[in-house]
Amino acid sequence: MTRRSVTSEDEDPLTLAIAPPPNETPTQRDQRLAEEKKAKEISDSIDEEINVQRLAEKKENPVKVLLLGMLPGQSESGKTTTLKNFQLINSPKAFKAERASWRAVIQLNVARSIRIIIDAMSRAQQASASPNSPLAPDTRDDISILDSENELPTLTAEHLKLKMRLSPLLQVEESLWRRLSPSSAFESETSHLASITNVPHSTRSKEVYVQSSMAWKSTFSRLLSTSTRSSVDSDPGIDFDDPKDPGVILNNCREDMIKLWHDPTIRNLLNVLRIRLEDTPGFFLDDLERITELRYVPSDDDILKARLKTMGVSEHRFVLRTGNMVSRDWRVFDVGGARNSVDAIIFLAPLSCFDQSLVEDPAVNRLEDSILLWRSIVSNQLLQKTELILFLNKCDILEAKLESGIQFSKWVISYGDRPNTFEGTSKYMKKKFGTIHKHNSPTPRTFYCHFTSVTDIKSTFQILENVKDLIVRKSLADSHML
Ligand SMILES: Nc1nc2c(ncn2[C@@H]2O[C@H](COP(=O)(O)OP(=O)(O)OP(=O)(O)O)[C@@H](O)[C@H]2O)c(=O)[nH]1
Numbered sequence: 001m002t003r004r005s006v007t008s009e010d011e012d013p014l015t016l017a018i019a020p021p022p023n024e025t026p027t028q029r030d031q032r033l034a035e036e037k038k039a040k041e042i043s044d045s046i047d048e049e050i051n052v053q054r055l056a057e058k059k060e061n062p063v064k065v066l067l068l069g070m071l072p073g074q075s076e077s078g079k080t081t082t083l084k085n086f087q088l089i090n091s092p093k094a095f096k097a098e099r100a101s102w103r104a105v106i107q108l109n110v111a112r113s114i115r116i117i118i119d120a121m122s123r124a125q126q127a128s129a130s131p132n133s134p135l136a137p138d139t140r141d142d143i144s145i146l147d148s149e150n151e152l153p154t155l156t157a158e159h160l161k162l163k164m165r166l167s168p169l170l171q172v173e174e175s176l177w178r179r180l181s182p183s184s185a186f187e188s189e190t191s192h193l194a195s196i197t198n199v200p201h202s203t204r205s206k207e208v209y210v211q212s213s214m215a216w217k218s219t220f221s222r223l224l225s226t227s228t229r230s231s232v233d234s235d236p237g238i239d240f241d242d243p244k245d246p247g248v249i250l251n252n253c254r255e256d257m258i259k260l261w262h263d264p265t266i267r268n269l270l271n272v273l274r275i276r277l278e279d280t281p282g283f284f285l286d287d288l289e290r291i292t293e294l295r296y297v298p299s300d301d302d303i304l305k306a307r308l309k310t311m312g313v314s315e316h317r318f319v320l321r322t323g324n325m326v327s328r329d330w331r332v333f334d335v336g337g338a339r340n341s342v343d344a345i346i347f348l349a350p351l352s353c354f355d356q357s358l359v360e361d362p363a364v365n366r367l368e369d370s371i372l373l374w375r376s377i378v379s380n381q382l383l384q385k386t387e388l389i390l391f392l393n394k395c396d397i398l399e400a401k402l403e404s405g406i407q408f409s410k411w412v413i414s415y416g417d418r419p420n421t422f423e424g425t426s427k428y429m430k431k432k433f434g435t436i437h438k439h440n441s442p443t444p445r446t447f448y449c450h451f452t453s454v455t456d457i458k459s460t461f462q463i464l465e466n467v468k469d470l471i472v473r474k475s476l477a478d479s480h481m482l
């Protein structure tokens, strides 16, 4: 190729820039051509990647993520809360439209906490009425502590008056239960057969659950039950004038609830019975002032703390965009049916439950159970190509428990005499899960692990962004290989 001398002023600057130098030797020429070839290959592969993305979009091949924690029924690991974070980040409008529904759940959570206190008061009354007779063998999972039942504090007439004045909250709990699950989806089949005041103690301490369908949400939200979604931003969709709304009753009981929760005798009673409401999911008694306001609208944080048990598998769809990449359809599954053909599993192991046992089998430690499930997921042949992302969750509660003096090594014997600190215990558990991952994966894969408190919106946001990137990259790499 001969080269014109570059003097003309109208020469295209790009052509000038990429033109071969004058007096190019044959060796230089070969080198240049090799470099150009390499550059073209890179450019082609980028084009191809974009095509793969477009193809994936066209085929409507969604990214599938499964949220998995402990087995259904053992629950409370934070799956639904992680999903709420996903929704808050990626479809804030839908999240806001559900505010009214979560308000009802929070009201239910409050009513339930008060009912637990009222039940405890009944036990104190019963104990003082017949001090020598053993207590009815109902009652709580932690019955073993009740040698100390004789030491239950004595309630005054004022306490009993408070208890009576708060009884409308029992009706609030029942009516919210019925509205949330019209088909009476209580954990126990028997509970809905009896009126709330007659339901045996043990039954009433169980949780209400919803089937995973979204139907329950539209019961409470105007925005979800009607098609007018335009004003979602400013309107929380709450019908404050709804005669069935328990907001008025909660507001009327406000002072009494606050008084009850701050009463030293009641606190002592709960202590003796080892009922730690503060550690129970859906705890709002420290926020009564705010939550019982007549026009209370739950904050994002409140919604993340609200507790409603999920049964079955629910699918949630999002359109997610990562960086400059084309947006993709995502399906996030809460709890597990689908076993294969998912791109990723987010496995939630709540670290804070190291001192708790399963409701179903008090002999089994919850953390240990979580580890066993992790092992079976990790070693599952069908899931060997699935990205596993471990969330060691409820770190905030773990930290609080350790600070309150609860000894980790008393429950996790192998921890020995290492320091009872968050740093020590969390690293230890990460190593434990990591070792299982390393030794049980059918083929080697990377161990992705995050310490999380998924009720903390800010820190969870960053983690979910990273997880999203990781999953998209993996999913692209897979479709590239196919
Ligand atoms: N403090 C704290 N609370 C959390 C954390 N993660 C979840 N929770 C709370 O724990 C409760 C249970 O969380 P969920 O997300 O409902 O648990 P789940 O795994 O969906 O449980 P099931 O539906 O019963 O299977 C909720 O009240 C959450 O607000 C956490 O990291 N820290």
Ligand SMILES: [Mg+2]
Pocket: 079, 080, 081, 308, 309, 310, 334
């Ligand atoms: Mg759930």
